[in-house]
Amino acid sequence: MPRNRGYFHVMVPLVAFFLSYVPVIQAGYGAQSCCLTLAQNLVGSVFFEGQKQYADSLGSYYSGQESDLSPSCIVRPINAAQVSTAVKILSTAHIAKPGSCNFAVRGGGHTPYAGSANVESGVTLDLGRMKSIKVNKSRGTVSLxxxxxWGEVYSKLDPMHISVVGGRSNLVGVAGLATGGGISFFSGRYGLVCDNILNYEVVLADGRIINANEREHVDLRNALRGGSNNFGIVTKFELSSFQQGNLWGGDITHDFNTLPEQLQAFVDYGGNSDFDEYSAFFQVFGTVGGLYFITNNPVYTKPTPYPPIFKKFYEISPQLSNTARIAPLHNLTTITGSVAAMGLRNMFITTSFDNDLPFLHWVVQTWKTFSAELAMVPGLVNTILNQHLVPKTLRKAEARGGNSLGLDPNRVVVIAMLSLTWTEAADDEKVRLAAIAFIKSVEAEAKKRRVYNRFIYLNYADLGQEVIEGYGKSQKNRLRAVSKKYDPAGVFQVAVPGGFKLWP
Ligand SMILES: Cc1cc2nc3c(=O)[nH]c(=O)nc-3n(C[C@H](O)[C@H](O)[C@H](O)COP(=O)(O)OP(=O)(O)OC[C@H]3O[C@@H](n4cnc5c(N)ncnc54)[C@H](O)[C@@H]3O)c2cc1C
Incomplete structure (x- = not known):
């Protein structure tokens, strides 16, 4: 069922506007007729079941749950003008009959839950053919x-000795990560990925292509910094660039019985008042085949091996494996990329809390109990990844114009992401319900101990998590006002069911 149908009433002048730009959809409203109209207007860019391009698109999602969905057609535009034509056609159908022609917007396709960037029996706009990278040396920017x-971006920029604040896995898409916030190896120095986007080229619901930056449509620019697909389709991101050579980093794995030292080192790192902005770190607790392990991922964005900021982690022994090295960014981002299994059943779910040692012990012990309950699920890889956002990172947002995330810049936050991979679709429900119950128990305990943080990181969130609520009331109201201004018919609220909506 389409959401919010009651809120957005049909707007007659807007319909007239749309109909003046696109051919009337002849065969009645529905995904099939939308697909035919799209195929007539975007010759060579609309693909149907049975065609290789359709199969290639579905086969390249990160999760099996996303690949399982069968859209009526997949539009693979080659430029912003084609995106605009597609959106006009889809908006016209929505305004004439809400729900008749739902669509999804896909960047890299790395969100695991079904329906985030794909849609059953609707139209999927797969932006995967739009891959231009333009370096503007005089402006000190890169347009993507x-x-x-992200791996494609770093392959081009590394040899030029420049970089941008981007994702930490070469496989992940630019668009979803950047519109959802974006945590980078460079976040200590420059803030989140979204804080470093100077200009967004956006296709609005009425098909207009506009720019949002510090001079024009500032409200839209700020909303897009964490507001995801709620306002339009971003067709170009212009990011600040900076000089960058090799980095140092890698994965260091330990036995699980080093847990007390690991958690102590983690809390000390995040709470360090002299936080080294060149450092980035996450800690993973994992189990596979009944074995438990702890993997640390220290990265230093200078070619300095074993910098002192991570000293407490190196002192923990024994190390079972250690891939730390000096390397270009593209090489270092294959570490996380290589362990990410494509096409299996996948799930992310997340919560946030204070940098509190006793609570972290409780979380990891509770996760172990939860893991034991799921041990019989075939092919299960079960990890919980903890990382900090520290004041030095969060304060960078304000200096760059602000974002939508509603984080308190003076409070260290620990973001915990539960990530699960398994092989059989028959286990989807069992795994998902157990994961939701685990995260709810963490939230309840965090509230009891007064260490809860309402922030739910959009890029790690599962369907149904209240991400926008977690931004806080004033941010939510602001985002709603921006949506009403730029998308008065609510196309991106109702006709695009994937993602985290502003209503209700
Ligand atoms: C292996 C792996 C590593 C990761 N590493 C990091 C990391 O280092 N840092 C981090 O912050 N996150 C990380 N993530 C999480 C990641 O940021 C999210 O999964 C993100 O959504 C992926 O972006 P995408 O373009 O691939 O996603 P998609 O699934 O294609 O899209 C995600 C959402 O964004 C919307 N969207 C996509 N394109 C556009 C557009 N052009 N305009 C408007 N809306 C759009 C979609 O509709 C969808 O709702 C990682 C995920 C994985 C699987």
Missing amino acids: EPGLL
Whole structure:
């Protein structure tokens, strides 16, 4: 069922506007007729079941749950003008009959839950053919199209000795990560990925292509910094660039019985008042085949091996494996990329809390109990990844114009992400319900201990988590006002069911 139908009433002048731009959809409203109209207007860019391009698109999602969905057609535009034509057609159908022609917007396709960037029996706009990278040396910026993966960006920029604040896995898409916030190895120095986007080229619901930056449509620019697909389709991101050579980093794995030292080192790192902005770190607790392990991922954005900021972690022994090395960014981002299994059943779910040692012990012990309950699920890889956002990172947002995330810049936050991979679709429900119950228990305990943080990181969230609520009331109201201004018919609220909506 389409959401919010009652809120957005049909707007007659808007319908007239749309109909003046696109051919009337002849065969009645529905995904099939929308697909035919799209195929007539975007010759060579609309693909149907049975065609290789359709199969390639579905086969390249990160999760099996996303690949399982069968859209009526997949539009693979080659430029912003084609995105605009597609959106006009889809908006016209929505305004004439809400729910008749739902659509999804896909960047890299790395969100695991079904329906985030794909849609059953609707139209999927797969931006994967839009992969231009333009370096503007005089402006000190790099413009990226939304079909790029971060690895493709770094392959081009590394040899030029420049970089941008981007994702930590070469496989992940630019567009979803950047519109959802974006945590980078460079976040200590420059803030989140979204804080470093100077200009967004956006296709609005009425098909207009506009720019949002510090001079024009500032409200939209700020909303897009964490507001995801709620306002339009971003067709170009212009990011600040900076000089960058090799980095140092890698994965260091330990036995699980080092847990007390690991958690102590983690809390000390996040709480360090002299936080080293060149450092980035996350800690993973994992189990596979009944074995438990702890993997640390220290990264230093200078070619300095074993910098002192991570000293407490190196002192923990024994190390079972250690891939730390000096390397270009593209090489270092294959560490996380290589362990990410494509096409299996996948789930992310997340919560946030204070940097509190006793609570972290409780979380990890509770996660172990939860893991034992799921041990019989075939092929299960079960990890919980903890990382900090520290004041030095969070304060960078304000200096760059602000974002939508509603984080308190003076409070260290620990973001915990539960990530699960398994092989059989028959286990989807069992795994998902157990994961939701685990995260709810963490939230309840955090509230009891007064260490709860309402922030739910959009890029790690599962369907149904209240991400926008977690931004806080004033941010939510602001985002709603921006949506009403730029998308008065609510196309991106109702006709695009994937993502985290502003209503209700
Ligand atoms: C292996 C792996 C590593 C990761 N590493 C990091 C990391 O280092 N840092 C981090 O912050 N996150 C990380 N993530 C999480 C990641 O940021 C999210 O999964 C993100 O959504 C992926 O972006 P995408 O373009 O691939 O996603 P998609 O699934 O294609 O899209 C995600 C959402 O964004 C919307 N969207 C996509 N393109 C556009 C557009 N052009 N305009 C408007 N809306 C759009 C979609 O509709 C969808 O709702 C990682 C995920 C994985 C699987």
